[in-house]
Amino acid sequence: MPAPVLADIREAARRIRPHVHRTPVFTCASLDHWLGARILLKCENLQKVGAFKIRGATNAVCSLGDDEAARGVATHSSGNHGQALALAARTRGIPAHVVMPHDVPAVKKAAVAGYGARVRYCEPSVRAREEALAALVAETGATVIHPYNDHRIIAGQGTAALELLEEHPDLDVIIAPVGGGGLLSGTAIAARALSPDIRILGAEPAGADDAIRSLAAGHIIPCAQPRTVADGLRGTLGSLTFPILREHVECILPAGEAAIVEAMRFVWERTKLIIEPSAAVPVAALRESPRTCAGLKVGIILSGGNVDLDHLPWVTETR
Amino acid sequence: MPAPVLADIREAARRIRPHVHRTPVFTCASLDHWLGARILLKCENLQKVGAFKIRGATNAVCSLGDDEAARGVATHSSGNHGQALALAARTRGIPAHVVMPHDVPAVKKAAVAGYGARVRYCEPSVRAREEALAALVAETGATVIHPYNDHRIIAGQGTAALELLEEHPDLDVIIAPVGGGGLLSGTAIAARALSPDIRILGAEPAGADDAIRSLAAGHIIPCAQPRTVADGLRGTLGSLTFPILREHVECILPAGEAAIVEAMRFVWERTKLIIEPSAAVPVAALRESPRTCAGLKVGIILSGGNVDLDHLPWVTETR
Incomplete structure (x- = not known):
């Protein structure tokens, strides 16, 4: 079965429309300043069940x-x-x-x-x-139903980027976090088809950098001992997601643990949006690699907002 | 100087438009279920400086x-x-x-x-x-510039309700928190003029219930020893706000401290919006007085989202 194409993502969008939210896109001047770029946040934290899933x-x-x-x-x-x-x-x-x-x-x-x-x-x-x-x-x-190594799942996850690019067709860059690669695969297929010149980036915790190492090695390297607060990104790339990322993704940026927590807190304070650590990973990666997107118009898929409010990482990180 | 009228609020809206956000209105099915009403949240927590102010x-x-x-x-x-x-x-x-x-x-x-x-x-x-x-x-x-006892301030605060009612003219009820009464005064003037039959409610911490007591007594009773987590609502009604509330507000509902913290946390978990304790007060008051608005369409002015993330009330409340 071939990888999904834009038509599959459009079909998924039509299929799921009655059942999921079309999430808003937020901007924040202080976030733009902090990252040195024009940032558009696709708010999947405001999605049903609190995530793009x-x-x-x-x-x-x-x-x-x-x-x-x-x-x-x-x-x-x-x-x-x-x-x-x-x-x-x-x-x-x-x-x-x-x-x-x-x-x-x-x-x-x-x-x-x-x-x-x-x-x-x-x-x-x-x-x-x-x-x-x-x-x-x-x-x-x-x-x-596998969480990510499934073409129906990949096509569904691509609908977030489809919506974002429908509203903002002039993005220079689109970036999404990578765990098993379902979200980034769908994002990449939609973005490449809608905007042939767009740069497609991933972001991954440095403490669970199997996708970075897999793309470098040319084969899937399992995520053996993930050490990251971003608990949604501890998966290993799948047989279906790996070739899609290999084809479309320019690079995957790493984000350190302190940067992830700092980015999460910055977004909470400045945008008043609750995002989970995994959703902060692209923000943290851009903060740590400021030249990658300097001055550009960057869409970020904020993947989710499910957080245990009794155990916030800036409280527990020093345990 | 007479109290502001709708024309003053419209003039304020024109004057401030280049400088402030037109904030979004959020809905949340689980919040509707929790409160037993159809709730529209006017998100002043997403306003510049994080508050309607x-x-x-x-x-x-x-x-x-x-x-x-x-x-x-x-x-x-x-x-x-x-x-x-x-x-x-x-x-x-x-x-x-x-x-x-x-x-x-x-x-x-x-x-x-x-x-x-x-x-x-x-x-x-x-x-x-x-x-x-x-x-x-x-x-x-x-x-x-007084925080609330000033007609220019009152007219400016009324622009939030103006926007909400422009988008949702069929509200049965509108409710805002009360500290010094500036927000509720502007809300009341706008709402009464735009929607003559609307019910206008306030909400106040039971631990700082000077507005409830003032309206009952027919004169301003100072807020002597406020005991509430809702630090934005510790003010006393002013000479300009008191008569406006007296004319337009059906009643001011009290909210207990535990209910305020519970409502704040519920909104964080379910809407993924960061709201400050003061903004949770109307939600808490409706939760504690469920028959007041049962089955109705209720607009809530979520007043702000400025919170010290190191001292969240569900962590510190038992100190």
Whole structure:
């Protein structure tokens, strides 16, 4: 199956429109000054479930045939993808099964369950969750929806960039954070098709820089021991996302941990928007590489806003 | 001088338009569910200086004659009005002098100075700040711009409700927080003129309920010992705001401290908007008085978003 093209992203946009928000684009003069560029923030933190993930999940769930859909969908993500899949399934009126380790924070358990998912707990190991997911699929016939290594997911995530470029077709640069690469892949496909000369950048925590190393090596290097506050970006590139990034992305900028926390706090204070650490990564990367985009018009996909307000990184970082 | 009328608010809107944001109106399904009403949030937290105060301050500064303006403006303020006056003065190219207690949050001190004001610190008492302000005026000839007991300020603050009602003329209710009453006065004048049948409510911390008691008594009762996290609402009604509220406001709802903190946190988590405690007061009051607006379409003026991120009330409230 070939990689998605712009037509797939437009089709995804049409499919998900009734179910997700068209998020606003924010600007902030002090952020422009801080980064030395004209910044447009695509506010996926204001999206349903608080993250862009609802775009891909909704596209995937709405793409299923009726018989397949009736057996439900399944994932082993306790984070934003798990919540998004749960809501997308509820919207279609089908079951969502979410496998998660029993030691996941209560707030995540509650969020996934709150969207109506059937939660199955497992031991906190990669092997245990994969076995639990396989057993669940054998029992129910549910379709596993991968968080990013899925063309329907990639096409759905690309709708955020589609909207941003519809409103601001003259961007010089577009930048998105990279974990497994679903958001950046969709962003890159949409941006390259709509704006052939646009520069497409990624941003990644220096403490989880598998995408930077993978692109340099020419093959996927797993994210072995991620050390970053940006917990949404600890994934490894997938077999579908890696070649898309390799084709379209100019480079992936690293962001240090202190810069991520500083950027997150700067955005909170100046824009009054709550963003999660992963969403601060592109801001931090631009702050640390100021010459990359100096004076340019830069679109940033602010990926999400789900934060544990009891454990803010500028409070806990010195633990 | 008679109280402002709609024409004065329209004139203020024309005057300040080049200098302030037309703020967006947010909705949030889970907030609607939580409050049992259809809620429209007028996001003055996204306004310049992070609060509605820039509206009144800009209107006042732009209303001065050239000679008067050249001598500068002055105020005593615990924060948002001081920042707003500083920015409004800088925009016009005149000096702003700000007297403030030395114990205000560091983030507010830095912001006032950052907008170019000349800051003079005083002891945290009403008498100390009034003496410091009088001395400053004697030295400089600056014009004192009161934070709320000033018709130019009241007319400027009314422009937020003007914008909200232009976009949503079918509101059943409009509600704003009350400290000195400038925002609620301007809101009431605009709303009553544009929508004769609208219900106009205020909201006030139960721990600083001087406006509730003043309206009940028929005369101004000072806010003697305010005990509230909503530090923007510790003022006493003024001679100009009291009669306006008395004429137009149906009632002022109280909000308890725990409810204010809970409402603030709910708005942060669900809307991803940073609001300050004062802005959470109308949300908290509606939560505590659920029958007041059940099922109605309610506009809330979210007054501001300036928060010290090192001292969030759900962390410090148990001190």
